Amino acid sequence: MKEAPLSWLRGVVTLHVTGPQVELFINALTGLGIVIWDVKPVKSGLNLKLLLNDFYALRPLLKKTGCRIHITNRSGLPFITARLWRRKFFAAGLLFFGIALFLLSSMVWSVDVEGNERIAAEDVLDAARQEGVFPFQWIWRMEDPDKLSRELTVRLPGTSWIGVQRTGTAVKIQIVEAVQPEKKPLYSQRHLVSRTDAVVTEIYAEQGRPVVGRNTRVKKGDILISGALGDEESIQYVVAKGEVKGLVWHEYNINVPLKTDVNSYTGQRKDHSYLVLGKWAVQLWGYGKSPFEKSNTLTEKVPLSWRSIHMPIGWMTEKELEVEVKTVTLTPQEARDKGLEIAKNDILAHYGNDSVLKSQKILHEKRENGKVYMKVLFEVEERIAEELPIVYNRGE
Amino acid sequence: MTRIGRRLRGWTNGMLDLPQDLLHDMPRITLIGNKELYVENHRGVLHFSSELLKLALSKGSLEISGKGLEIRTILGQELAVEGIIGEIRYKESEESS
Incomplete structure (x- = not known):
């Protein structure tokens, strides 16, 4: 037998009762079935507690018994709500703060993309936005991370895995990009033409139609491998590819000083x-x-x-x-060898390392003012192909 | 104490029959050490101070004296007293107050 159940919710009033016959007052209370507890005798009367509901029934009893009451303490929910009602805006602020805290913390504040190299972060964010992941989105409106990552993988080609992770208000999208083969550089359609006058020694067409054969004499600008396939009526242009080698003659004027x-x-x-x-x-x-x-x-x-x-x-x-x-001081023979060496190196440097010197012929040689002057003709086998882009409607 | 104890034991022995407090409108008094006292079936408070508590019964009255007495609860005809209880005196009298 303790105090009344849920007394805090119903409100508790602590009274100080004074009067000639407080016992009568208590008996009257119990007679009405009012629960009182913590009855303590003090010098000039009694202290007791009762429920707020019962408080209003006291007045007739007081008159009957000639007692006086004095409220010393009020506690419980009804009094707190009454106090809060007096400070409505404070209570509203308290409530508003709680609601705002809850709402703001159930919002996505940032979406980060990690691990992308080729795919632009904007594209990923765009795809995520279409899946309903963007800043200021409600978290409860977002799909499951599992489902999101599946949908995003479908939406973003070139990815092998996408993970979506939410920690608090931050969403992290992790991307593993699929390994793709290297892209070949793009070529425009072209012919291969001769860079210089030459006699073709070797021709190999990887793509396109070889126009000249071996031992053909070609002039500068002649088409070696054509990029045009088919006849006049159904013509198709391709990127001519291949390797053409030819004999080319180079004339060199060499002078070498004898004394250096x-x-x-x-x-x-x-x-x-x-x-x-x-x-x-x-x-x-x-x-x-x-x-x-x-x-x-x-x-x-x-x-x-x-x-x-x-x-x-x-x-x-x-x-x-x-x-x-x-x-x-060089001897004339040494000077000539040196001059030829210089010329050969020059040929290799200009026309490619795989150039082969087939023959050389000294056309003219003289010694004057301490220098050796020579005119030499070199026969070199070298690459002679040059690219010529095909321009449409060239004939019109 | 011993008298009450005997009475309590007598009541427990008679539990198979109807208990006496129901039959004869008698109070049931439960004492726990000298700290707590429960009285059921009383007829109101006659006097209450921290040293003495007088309760009216259907026949006679009950006087409880001690130190620092307080009534923890009163509900109808039930009453719980706390404090240091020294004496409990049962006065049987024909006249009811």
């Missing part, structure tokens, strides 16, 4: 050291005249620097290196 001066360092050196202050350099070491007949001077400047800031103070070293001049 060669500069070389002897290893002797003299250093001058300077302290640099702004525009001025103060020499500290290495006074004295240069002991060398001929010399090269290398200058090294080391400014005092800290990180990327250079001070106007620094150190400068001048290295004076002795130079010796040697004269090399």
Whole structure:
């Protein structure tokens, strides 16, 4: 037997009762079936608790018994609501805050895309938007992550897996892109034409129609492999591909001096050291005249620097290196060989490393002013094909 | 104490029959140590202070004296008292108050 059930919800009033016969008052209460509890005798009467509902039935009893009551405490929900009702806006604010917190936290605030290299993040976000994943979307309106990732994989070609993960208000879309074969560069339709006058030695058409055969003499600009297939009526253009080699003649005018001066360092050196202050350099070491007949001077400047800031103070070293001049004299035979070597290297550099020197013929040779002059004809087998794009409606 | 105890035991022995408190409109008093006291079937409070509690019964009255007495609940004819209970005196008298 304790206090009345759910008394806090129904509201509890603590009374202080005074009067000549408080016992009568209590008996009257119990006679009406009113529950009271925590009845404590104090100096001038009693303290007791009862339910708020029963409080209104007290008045006639008080008159009958001649007691007086004084409310000392009120507690319970009805009083709290009454107090809150007096402060409506405070209560509304409290409620509003709770609702706002709940609503804002059940909203998607950010969508991030991770792991994409080829596919633009905007495309992924677009697809996600069509699936109902975008900022300021309600979380409860979003589909299951499993379903979303399946739908997104269908929507975005070129992906092998898409994961959708939601942590709080942030959605993370992880993408694994499918490995795709490398794309071949695009060529426009073309012919292969001759770069120069030549005799064809080898022709191999990978694509297109070979027009010339072996040992054909071609001129510059002649079509070697045609990109046009079919006859006049049904013509189709393709990208001509292939390899054509031919004999080409190159005439070289070579001159080689018999005597050449060669500069070389002897290893002797003299250093001058300077302290640099702004525009001025103060020499500290290495006074004295240069002991060398001929010399090269290398200058090294080391400014005092800290990180990327250079001070106007620094150190400068001048290295004076002795130079010796040697004269090399070639015999006419050596000079000729050297000249031919230079020409061959030039051919290889210009017309491709797979060029083959078939023959060479010295047409003219003379020695004059200490130089050897030569005119040489080289017969070289080299690639002669050149691309010529096909332009439509060329004939009109 | 012993008298009440005997009476309680007597009641329990007689449980097979109808209990006496129903038959004779007598109070049922339960005492737990000297801390709590439950009285059922009383007829109202005659006097109440922290030292003395007088209850009216159908025949006579019950006087409970102790220290720091308080009524924890009153509901109809049931009553629970808390505090340090010293004496319980049962006064039988023909005249009812």
